[in-house]
């Protein structure tokens with residue numbers, strides 16, 4: 014392989030790139046930009062693609078699909094199985110639906126699709142030698158199980174009054190909504206730290222390599238992880254032990270982590286209707302991580318990569334910085 018190509022530019026060129034440099038989210042920036050921050054929080058990319066859809070999923074889950082909390086006081090197969098099947102159904106419906114839409118029926122063609130590469134097939138590195146089957150297996154068998162396990166822990170704790178705080182949304186409607194807006198930002202910072210940890214060689218080999226089998230990503234790739242990674246990745250929900258929350262926050266938090274990962278890996282920037290972007294899905298920032306590995310460990314909501322010097326904003330300078338960094342590493346060995 015040509016040395017100059019060692020930073021990932023040897024891979025097929027992008028089918029689509031957003032405008033470069035990748036624009037950061039103007040919420041955690043210095044100096045503060047309050048007007049831009051509020052505009053972002055109320056934008057198509059955040060309010061209409063994150064808070065409203067995931068708020069509705071969580072609300073529907075609580076109102077219609079959750080066994081009564083009183084039943085959750087003792088561990089029983091029936092209500093736990095009901096929650097697992099509910100989560101599996103939600104996941105397959107949305108993530109599987111996105112796969113059918115983009116990749117089986119090709120409803121959007123290549124419009125706003127980042128990678129031109131096909132999914133891996135007939136390759137021994139994948140379970141059943143097929144990338145999509147491999148991704149479905151890890152997502153549903155390990156992912157949905159551990160997602161459900163965290164929910165079971167919270168429902169059981171609420172049922173037994175073990176968590177001292179329970180937020181009544183009728184008494185604290187503003188706080189209730191603010192938590193929903195804050196969860197993806199908290200997750201962004203948490204994700205940066207655990208993701209760096211997962212790139213520590215022993216953990217990478219044991220766990221994170223399962224997710225990185227996917228160079229060209231699709232909806233099923235996002236939540237395709239080793240069980241150890243699922244356990245670490247979903248641990249951000251434990252923050253709700255520390256302050257008053259409602260089961261809707263727990264559902265929102267975990268659904269955002271699980272289903273949101275599927276959405277952020279579709280490989281399409283947005284879902285379009287009549288050619289116009291409607292729902293924001295996948296950031297280019299994370300596509301670069303799948304191609305290069307050693308940059309963009311976080312996401313754009315909280316600029317952790319900028320803070321810690323691992324940001325790749327898609328510019329030629331960033332490509333050469335990555336390349337030089339790799340050469341320096343090779344030279345040092």
Ligand SMILES: [Zn+2]
Pocket residue numbers: 224235278299303
């Ligand atoms: Zn990923």
Ligand SMILES: [Zn+2]
Pocket residue numbers: 208212221225302306
């Ligand atoms: Zn990674």
